[in-house]
Amino acid sequence: MVLNFNQEVQSARILSVGAYRPPRVVPNSEIIERIDSTDEWIQQRTGIQSRHIASAEESLIDMAEKSANIAIARAGLKNEDIDAVIFATISYPFQAPSAASELIVRLGNPSAAAFDISAACAGFCYGVALANDLVRNKTAKNVLVMGAEKLSDFTDPDDRATAFIFADGAGAVVIGPSEDIGIGPTIWGAAAESREAILLEPSYLEFKNNPGKLDIGWPNISQQGQSVYRWAVYGMPTVALRALEAAGLTPETLDVFIPHQANDRIIEALVKSIKLPDSVVVAHDIRTSGNTSSASIPLAMDALLAEKPELYGKSALLLGFGAGLVYAGQVVELPFKPNN
């Protein structure tokens, strides 16, 4: 049998971005005592001055819903126009059903296709790649890509290696049909022999299999900071350059660089290795948002567009990397300025 269907592809682009940061701002001064650190050390090593932390009452889905509503309204769409939701997260506290399915109920759109992806800090870029392919192949028309994390639930406030890095927030984009190609090819992959470099452990099963053992501890993120740092700084420039080349751009013709906001020193090192000229605007949202894993790129995108509206519609290199270890990068055209 030969299947017969229209294989003409439909170009896609980011139609809009929306972001939500919980209102509570936590400066370094509030966390240094428990980890025997200083504001100066944290700023020097990471660039982080403060971060947003959600309250106990504010769930991951509460934050995701707020950013989704903004993104959908800015796209000039209604919630029911979204026919697929891809939710990138590592901090949804249920194995099943998915965070995406909880979100579509909140959005009053419970019949949209909905699923989660687990690609940690690369999750948003993985989601953009999938959404682009869904729209290009007409499997979906308007896809909401969500990156949301409540990492404060899975960070040990006494861990000197992580307590100052991770934070909370949600960012979303709507990806839909476009006359021109608005999303370039995705360069992605993994270095999973370094799987242990960032872990969220112990697993829930540890509790079930060890009844009564009280010292197992809550699952928290642990990381080998120096290994992650070296991998990002030495490995990611090649990925960035391949993504640029695949989209037909060079460092000189790029407008904006929005890497995962892992550490300001990593960002500076990437800018140097890729040899980005001063004309390229670089996102440094980490300074006031911390590392929000899958949420960091859409949060940084939203902040840049709010601060510099002249960047609407410009080319941007997105580069996500993190636990797995996994990575993904692609060049996109930033959304056009919304009418509302």
Ligand SMILES: CC(C)(COP(=O)(O)OP(=O)(O)OC[C@H]1O[C@@H](n2cnc3c(N)ncnc32)[C@H](O)[C@@H]1OP(=O)(O)O)[C@@H](O)C(=O)NCCC(=O)NCCS
């Ligand atoms: C986490 C990170 C900031 C730590 O910086 P580092 O330079 O590697 O720190 P080290 O663990 O080697 O420790 C260096 C020194 O600082 C001290 N130190 C470690 N944590 C500290 C803290 N929170 N506050 C103050 N001092 C600290 C150590 O004791 C050590 O002191 P010593 O030289 O007297 O022995 C850095 O490794 C990093 O950013 N890695 C990448 C992490 C990342 O981006 N993760 C997200 C990926 S998605």
